Amino acid sequence: MSKMRVYEYAKQNNLSSKAVVAFLKEKDVDVTNHMSTISPNTIAMLDKKYKAQKQDKKEAGDANQTKTKKPKQHVNPSNSNHSQQNNMKQNKSNNQHKSNTQHKPNKQQQKTHGKQIKGKKGKSNTKAPANQQTVKKETPKAIKYHGTLTVSELADKLNKDASEIIKKLMFLGVMATKNQDLDDDSIELICAEFDVEVEKEIILEDTDLDKYISEDKPEDLVERPAVVTIMGHVDHGKTTLLDSIRHTKVTAGEAGGITQHIGAYQVENDGKKITFLDTPGHAAFTSMRSRGAQVTDVAILVVAADDGVMPQTVEAINHAKAAEVPIIVAVNKMDKEAANPNRVMQELTEYELVPEDWGGDTIFVNLSAIKGEGIDELLEMIVLVSEVEELKANPNNNAFGTVIDAQLDKGRGSVATLLVQNGTLHVGDSIVVGNTHGRVRAMVNDVGQRVTEAGPSTPVEITGLNEVPEAGDQFLVFKDEKKARQIGEARQQKKIQESRSEQTKVSLDDLFEQIKQGEMKEINIIIKADVQGSAEALASSLRKIEVEGVNIKIIHSGVGAITESDVILAAASNAIVIGFNVRPDANAKKAIDREKVDVRLHRVIYKAIEEVEAAMKGLLDPEYEEKVIGQAEVREIFKVSKIGTIAGSYVTDGKITRDAGVRLIRDGVVLFEGEIEALKRFKDDVKEVAQNYECGITIKNFNDIKEGDIIEAFIMEEIKRV
Numbered sequence: 001m002s003k004m005r006v007y008e009y010a011k012q013n014n015l016s017s018k019a020v021v022a023f024l025k026e027k028d029v030d031v032t033n034h035m036s037t038i039s040p041n042t043i044a045m046l047d048k049k050y051k052a053q054k055q056d057k058k059e060a061g062d063a064n065q066t067k068t069k070k071p072k073q074h075v076n077p078s079n080s081n082h083s084q085q086n087n088m089k090q091n092k093s094n095n096q097h098k099s100n101t102q103h104k105p106n107k108q109q110q111k112t113h114g115k116q117i118k119g120k121k122g123k124s125n126t127k128a129p130a131n132q133q134t135v136k137k138e139t140p141k142a143i144k145y146h147g148t149l150t151v152s153e154l155a156d157k158l159n160k161d162a163s164e165i166i167k168k169l170m171f172l173g174v175m176a177t178k179n180q181d182l183d184d185d186s187i188e189l190i191c192a193e194f195d196v197e198v199e200k201e202i203i204l205e206d207t208d209l210d211k212y213i214s215e216d217k218p219e220d221l222v223e224r225p226a227v228v229t230i231m232g233h234v235d236h237g238k239t240t241l242l243d244s245i246r247h248t249k250v251t252a253g254e255a256g257g258i259t260q261h262i263g264a265y266q267v268e269n270d271g272k273k274i275t276f277l278d279t280p281g282h283a284a285f286t287s288m289r290s291r292g293a294q295v296t297d298v299a300i301l302v303v304a305a306d307d308g309v310m311p312q313t314v315e316a317i318n319h320a321k322a323a324e325v326p327i328i329v330a331v332n333k334m335d336k337e338a339a340n341p342n343r344v345m346q347e348l349t350e351y352e353l354v355p356e357d358w359g360g361d362t363i364f365v366n367l368s369a370i371k372g373e374g375i376d377e378l379l380e381m382i383v384l385v386s387e388v389e390e391l392k393a394n395p396n397n398n399a400f401g402t403v404i405d406a407q408l409d410k411g412r413g414s415v416a417t418l419l420v421q422n423g424t425l426h427v428g429d430s431i432v433v434g435n436t437h438g439r440v441r442a443m444v445n446d447v448g449q450r451v452t453e454a455g456p457s458t459p460v461e462i463t464g465l466n467e468v469p470e471a472g473d474q475f476l477v478f479k480d481e482k483k484a485r486q487i488g489e490a491r492q493q494k495k496i497q498e499s500r501s502e503q504t505k506v507s508l509d510d511l512f513e514q515i516k517q518g519e520m521k522e523i524n525i526i527i528k529a530d531v532q533g534s535a536e537a538l539a540s541s542l543r544k545i546e547v548e549g550v551n552i553k554i555i556h557s558g559v560g561a562i563t564e565s566d567v568i569l570a571a572a573s574n575a576i577v578i579g580f581n582v583r584p585d586a587n588a589k590k591a592i593d594r595e596k597v598d599v600r601l602h603r604v605i606y607k608a609i610e611e612v613e614a615a616m617k618g619l620l621d622p623e624y625e626e627k628v629i630g631q632a633e634v635r636e637i638f639k640v641s642k643i644g645t646i647a648g649s650y651v652t653d654g655k656i657t658r659d660a661g662v663r664l665i666r667d668g669v670v671l672f673e674g675e676i677e678a679l680k681r682f683k684d685d686v687k688e689v690a691q692n693y694e695c696g697i698t699i700k701n702f703n704d705i706k707e708g709d710i711i712e713a714f715i716m717e718e719i720k721r722v
């Protein structure tokens, strides 16, 4: 038992600090006020007094609870008299066991409690005075809540101890901690246990943009252009392809042929438009998706014909698959001598991308981005796929969509490229964008022309927002300017609040809880390993783990360090990353912190498997390792009859802390291992003593200390898995 302050003890035991201080003073313990520190001995003394009392309190409390549970009994005089008598009887008999000195502060405490009750409820005279200290607050008849409640929040509402709720939950077969959210059913069950009516208030989130999106009737929907993202391995030609498409297809003569880079552009093929997002690569694609924005309809996977499938090719495939976006394979650099499109096709079959000629359904287009060959065919195929996908929108609705890019321009202020996903955006529209708002002042299209409106799948750069939104933010137009302002401001507020309460992603430690609560039936895992063989071995062993009702889904596996892109994919897909003989690189480490992604590093396959399996079964205990934090040399011994042996010591190394574990070492042999009872500098209790300082140490339940002994202090540290 370590030391604590009076108020801590009082709080833990539901007592008033005043009563505790009074009692201790009476016992000649040196305390002045609620901030005074009390030693383990004193705590033991207090326990002796109050824990015994608590038992009484509990019994009396139980009797009382029955009363409050059934309100009818309240008004039944014979009943209440009966219980009064009962309680009085109990109290009397309890007091008989106590000495006079104990009796006194007891009374004083009753008085304080009595006052509180009177002040709050004004009902104290309906209860027996001797019983007042045992009555906490009454159980309410009904409670209301919205959203969710944690165990301790529910306890507060019911005027109960969290432990009582935890106990009830245990009986219901649910293991819960104080800070755990309860689902509606559990809240209802617990309240039923206490005879409390419960009502969940549904508060509509006024800040949710979805709430304001009006549904379109099927007859109002018309075809819209596909939005395409180009992905692939480094240097396989993504940028060249984007440029090539733009130059061959952007209508000549528009804005003098000068193209603007606004983050997206549109081309026309056979009278059909296609929108290309201008940031190639899957990181941007997935970071948008992780923010809830699904903008891409079709993914073009660029694979260099002379290089074949490379690690980022695989990543891109997995990112597109995770987003359930159809993939068209563009086999690039066909002009090169070493081009081998068959090899590319062969390699991609492993990833379930099988060309139609080989019995699959993936479209492959051979091209040379640099020469502009095969571009037309690619565009045709995109149109084909988008027709199959039946991409539609209602141009007559209020516009909504996603921010593609945004920045602060010295002259123009906040400048944002928006992709309209539904409706039509007009100059002058009142708009909420992410957590900011404003009025569309001016709109410029992808070829630098000023426009007054932009329909579905059109990218436009707008000015007029109060602040700079973020890529991936959603926007929505409001007819009413005031409403837009209100919602924009409310969202800003909400964002501030949310950034305070940390977002949590799946972690192995709470996996079991989530599985149990039915939140998750599938566990997404990303594997990174040093060699392909181990990645495969790990993946296949993980897939074999069988825990009822849960599936493991390997959404990506690859060779090499854990990268930022892996982490972003994990965050977007609520996945856990397992690193086998690899480490996160610097950017990935930052992303892990930022995105709160659970990353587990292993060197032995079966350990990784065991860990996931254990987590799935809810057995994941934190692992601890011992860390020696300091040593002290015993220089003098004081024997005090009440306390035992005090070792006057000198800290030779590190530090000694009051809550550390200690070992007594004599001539290199460990004689005893235990806890510190008291750590003092002169007369004061201290939390820690640093190197080169003297101190007095008493060891709990151990007095055989001699001069020259070494006291070693150690702590148990949880092993960080990352």
Ligand SMILES: Nc1nc2c(ncn2[C@@H]2O[C@H](COP(=O)(O)OP(=O)(O)OP(=O)(O)O)[C@@H](O)[C@H]2O)c(=O)[nH]1
Binding pocket: 232, 233, 234, 235, 236, 237, 238, 239, 240, 241, 280, 332, 333, 334, 335, 336, 367, 368, 369, 370, 371
């Ligand atoms: N021969 C040939 N070279 C090409 C072709 N397409 C791209 N390249 C060349 O390949 C190199 C890489 O092309 P990029 O378009 O920059 O590749 P990327 O995929 O955008 O690369 P990152 O932006 O680094 O990811 C450049 O030197 C291009 O000129 C092609 O069709 N044929």
